[in-house]
Amino acid sequence: MESRSAQATWERLATLLGPIHRSAIATARRLCRSRGDGDDLYQESVLRAFEKLHTLRDESRFRSWFYATLLSRHRSRSRRLFWKRQVPLEQAFSGEREPVGEDGGRWWERMQGAVRAAEALSTLEAVQREVIVLFEIDGYTIEEVADMQRASISAVKSRLSRGRRKLRRFYERRGWGGAAPADPAAAREDAGRNREDPARHAIAAPRLATAPAYESVKERSHE
């Protein structure tokens, strides 16, 4: 039976979490290799936030405070090697159902891309993975990420640079980054075949448009 103060704390936490719930749980999923593991990380973070809510002085800073908690739990789990013994990558998004009406080939391609990204992210150190997810996917600024990571801006920039480099090398080693197929319809057909044949569920080389693979542009001057 919960005490009255505990109930009040849960209610306060619910109010504060409301505006950031969806983005935070999505971040947790991106940090983990599977949706289920991400949800677990989020629940763990919520529980931790409940326990530490009395330390929050400025509610306007709840977002960064909660993200700092989330990242702390993420690192703790990474140390415990949870990350490495989670669901096999091939099953990470296996519960995903093809949306009604969506093009099958595109959907499958997207699924494979997500699996590839999750695998590549899993090779990074926890702090680098966090920066890539928060900056590259979630779209937070360097300053915001620094606030969430409780780190200096230069440290975040360094982590971002190293994380990117590692991701790039990982993709290079795997040969992911090839040219687009001449016939996009053929790609869809091929993707469809992959979907039907479980033996081909291994991560396939992407079939995306060729881009200037290693543009020397220093994006946002962080490299």
Add this chain to the structure above:
Amino acid sequence: MSEQRRSDRRGGGDARWGPETIGHDLEALRSLSDQGSPELETSLGAARRRAPGVKREGFAMAIQFLRARPALATVLGVIVVAAGLLVIPISYERTVGYDVTLTLAGGNVAEPQVREIARGFKETLGATGATVMASMENGRLTYVLEASASRDVRGPAQAFARGLENLGYSAKVTATPRRETVSTSVYAYAMSRVIEISTDGKSAAQLESEIRQRLLAAGVMQADVSVTDVGEHGREVRINAQRTSESGASHEEMPELVLTRDGKPLGGDMVQVRKKKDASGAVTLLVAVTLEGKATSVEIPNAESLGDAALGAEIQSRLLAAGIDAVVTVHGDEITVEKRQP
């Protein structure tokens, strides 16, 4: 940060720091992880069920607790291992003395002479008593004298027998090591291999006596110890100890002697020479030298095949290679290592 900026950058499609594939894949990950998020109430409910108050089994909780604290788990692991070293017993054998038998045969040995020989035998061995048994063998009276000593008395016993032979007796001596099995903890065993002696306030004679006693207690029966004061503040400690492993007996390492002052190991120059002789007679010489703060050890196999001069030159060149410029002289069993004078 504005939502506009965030949405502008979302999708990773502009990840120009790598192949465009990365950008597409990150976008795909973003898109898929956004889908099917549970409602806030669902997540909060799940978290509330995990809150303390929902009792878990003690062992599972302990495992969970330690998993979350790898550093603490490591420390606990080290403590368990250390406790194991203190508690887990190991057995080893050590020589605690020698049983010596002197057989006197032939000649007409009168009983008073036997009594006199037995007294001398006992004193030579430093034994507390000696037994004498008389028996007839091939029509001749034979006396068997037995005594036990707590130190290595093989040398003195042999000398005593040779003395009797010189007097016309037929004397034969045999010495059998008396061994005992000691059961102790790994830690205690390790500590028994290190003899630590404090030099604080002790004269050279006192120190010499203590070193001798401690070596004896550690099973080193044959040790010549000499401690002499050199100059006003110097002190030279010489220890010549021998340990022979009987065939079939477990090998006993020579304990390490550590002299301390104010609880700290003494510095200074140190030369430690060890000879190991195997069953084939091959001698491996181990010379450990600490000179002017530099320390090294030299191992020379088949040292018996080298003459004194060659052995000295070999040790000297090896020390020089290790950065220790010293003069090494070898005279038979004695090896002297001295700092080269400028």
